[in-house]
Amino acid sequence: MTSADNLQAFKRDGRIVIVGASLAGLRAAEALRGEGFTGSLTMIGDELGEPYDRPPLSKQVLTGWVSAGDTTLPRRRDVNAEWLLGVPATGLDLATNIVRLADGREIPFDRVLISTGVRARPWFVESEAALDGVFVVRTREHAEGLQRALAAGPSRVLVIGAGFTGSEIASICRERDIPLTVAELAPAPLVGALGAMIGEVAADMQRAHGVDLRCGVKVTQLEGDAQGHFRRAHFDDGSTIDADVAVVALGGIRNTEWLRGSGLAAGVWGIACDTGCRALTLNGLITDDIFVAGDVARCPNPIYEYRLISLEHWANAVEQAEVAAHNMVSGQADRWPHLSIPLFWSIQFGVNIKSVGVPTFADEVAVTQGSVSDHRFVAAYGYRGRVTAAVSFNNAKWLDHYRNLIETAAPFPPPCPTPDQPADMKPVPVDFPGPTLLAQGATVVVTGHDPGERRVTAAQYHR
């Protein structure tokens, strides 16, 4: 039998298992059926219910406009899958091609897609995290609980961590006229994602909207009352704050623990894969049957020197799901690479923030259009003299232009594309915090080490 015959037989009768039934998992399932896969499809997910969309959770849902249960994702087609929901996968055996579930079941597969994403990083003291009034926001249950607490009219909310999610929640609290303190370890909000200069703009925006913003401080303790309700937070400078809701927004933890011992290159930054979404083993070998997509993937991109990049971006999850699905049912000569330039958006304090490229892959940043003080501008990022990213505040229609500059490795700083050149275009150092802070707030992390650093660490795997 030729490999083409094998492929036809697999597309007709093969077994595909998708672990992680959310955005990337659902989109991959739809794409597999769209590619003509008629074999058996099993969707494994530890959450109950149909796949739903997360971005509205920290936006529409918390304002009270949309209920958390109403963010179920639309379907482009029936995926005709067997759904095993409410049960996590606990292991993957590459030798026997089996996914193990927490309830003891073993699910055999010919090909598997891993899209287990990220979970919220919980508060570091378990007993304090369990206090009534302490929240994280990743799932619809979380958002529903926080929405209810906000609707009850708290005297003050404390948001811990001013990355994108924390800043969006802060924005909604102010929209609902709730007194609010935001605590951030970095010198300004969004610094982990966008650097110090844009962080200053974000700080300005928060303060202009009446946020009590405290930067460069660490929350050390969450204190509860006799009924186990959160009442007060302690800071490392000795100060305290009284509040009755605390939102812990310290970024995510990639769901890779269940792959420990599988032999895959899976760790805190996700699962390493090639541009075709095929997973790598610990020894750097590409697997044939194991694919990865979404927030849990860690993928090289030639525009960024083939360094491995972990993204927590909606559009990336959708695109990788489509590439992975296509490659799962295609022969060697027909596979697609996922080489797109990252895109991200956020909405806070009435401002549409968007980015293209990888802002953390930069050494300098310069405002190239508009005005920072009006909160309406574009800033370009550069690395060793070429454009690598851009961020817009209420100026999104220009991002295609910058995407083109990134694709063509245009020199940095780029000229302003319109006559109304901003007063100060001088590039400044981008100034990102170290890796421990990046782990908490950034939604893009460049994880391969810089070859210029000349260091290497060998990992050994013992069965």
Next chain:
Amino acid sequence: MRIVVDLSRCEGYAQCAFLAPDAFRMHGEEALMYDPSPDDARRDQVLRAAAACPVQAILVDQLEGRDAPVEASPS
């Protein structure tokens, strides 16, 4: 009905908010907010909005009525 808007593609032209104001709203100058499950009675409006979007960023459920039931795990 269910919808999702790919906001990384959306360029904030507000056509959708004009055609189906119950489902789509502008927030500030150019940020779009939408109701991911607008009332079925608004279906025609929403379909018109989706068709009018210049960047085709609005995805509408293709399955009629209640779609594929999801079986919860028996465990």
